[in-house]
Amino acid sequence: MLDVSNSAERPYADGKILRRVTDGVGIITFNNPEKRNAMSLEMWEGLGHALVELRDNSDVRVVILVGAGDKAFVSGADISQFEKTRHNAEASEEYSRRSEAQRALLATYPKPTIACIRGFCLGGGMQVAMLADIRFASDNSQFGIPAAKLGIAYGYDGLRNLVSLVGPSWARLIMYTGMRLDSTEAVRIGLVDRVLPDAELWDATMEIARTISGNAPLAIQAAKITIAQVLKDESHRDMDAIKAIGTACMDSEDFREGRTAFMEKRKPRFKGR
Template sequence: MAVENASAEHGFSVSVDNGIAHLTLERPQKLNAVTAAMWQALTTSLEELSADERVRVVIISGDGGNFCAGADIAEFETVRRDAHTARNYEALNAASFSAIRNCAKPTIAMISGVCFGGGFGLAASCDLRIAAPDARFAVPAAKLGLGYPVEAMADIVASTGAQMARYLTFSGARIDARRALECGFLLEIVDMDSLVPRAREIANSLAQAAPLSIRASKASIAAALSGRPEDTIRAQELGDITFESQDYAEGRAAFRERRPARFIGK
């Protein structure tokens, strides 16, 4: 079971309500910048949410009006000072991105304010992204003189397109919510007052859908993007499981009986 209400210890909190998990980064004084310890704890919590049978959808957001300013640069003199320590550090944030990307449940990034660097990586690894009009996006690696990890770059290319990925990472430029919507990074822009209700509305609609079907679709999309044979095999296996499931029988029965289906994820 995922850790809930763990903000004091980990820098974020997790709550689960009616099948929807809400993971909130809670370092508002640092614009929710993520420490090395937080990367580790985030990975553990996200993996637990993926396995938690109560959870159908995961929403990720930031406290205090900002999503996430990225990795906490104040730590870089020690945890990311050279190639060796950088590799170890990048393994931490790559694991968090992977935990989101490979989560068995659909993930939604709910973005306001800054979404920079590692924060952009967190959002890019989510399945869906919605934002308030004040959201600002950047990948400032070139302004810091560091390279962006390959695995995380794949999420940026998949979510923005190759040309925008080049622009963002080569220049370190900031783009606004409208530009992020135009390049496909955002699903939609929502007024600030409507951001939380809209995120929950989307989450509720996904929570009512068949979990095994969503899991198979996530795998198929990932395989289409990666082109790796092993990903295709995994997607086919998950697709096969749906046809042997109770939910497939329930979906057919609900269609015949003209009623909403009641999916249990089995």
């Protein structure tokens, strides 16, 4: 098991992905500021390694995704790699296959995830942000998917997530034009959940992360599983999974601890079992 509360920063992808743990909160940093945190294939794979380590650390109850510096969350894919990795349909399919595992990992992540967005959040950065459970943004953020300006097709999963957040009409406008949205527009249409002054963004994100970390992990897992099933077509919903996690909650030590703490008028100490 990984170190408990406060760990040193661990690098992946030649230091362009960083992972650390602070007071039970896992933090993954996209650390490519000279390219506005543009994502290379190696960074996608490093992201996957960091996510797996935080997933398997029982002391981590929530994960924050954040970009290094003040210019960008993730400004998109590293276009300088395109001639090598995405120069035609076959190469692009291989690129997608190698990065798909990391996107799938984030899409089905068992712990709550928060995207802390400052500056540019474009293209592949939007894909990462939309896969997070919660999105907080600074008031100087910009959002967009410039696929139409690059002549590439944005993937099905990314567009499904975009439509689920902003609806089909806004998804069409964003995709057809490649337009940029400021944070005011992004929060108005539901692309992000909260906009804060830039200087307050990190503290507000950490406050929410610590609040989540202090709540009962099984109850949060139940909410995450159930919401995911609600979003599926009725014919594909796993009602047995919802029932199983509900039973696990009711039979857990945490449920007994929650009741006891309430009666004793103290803060509960949840263990996730």
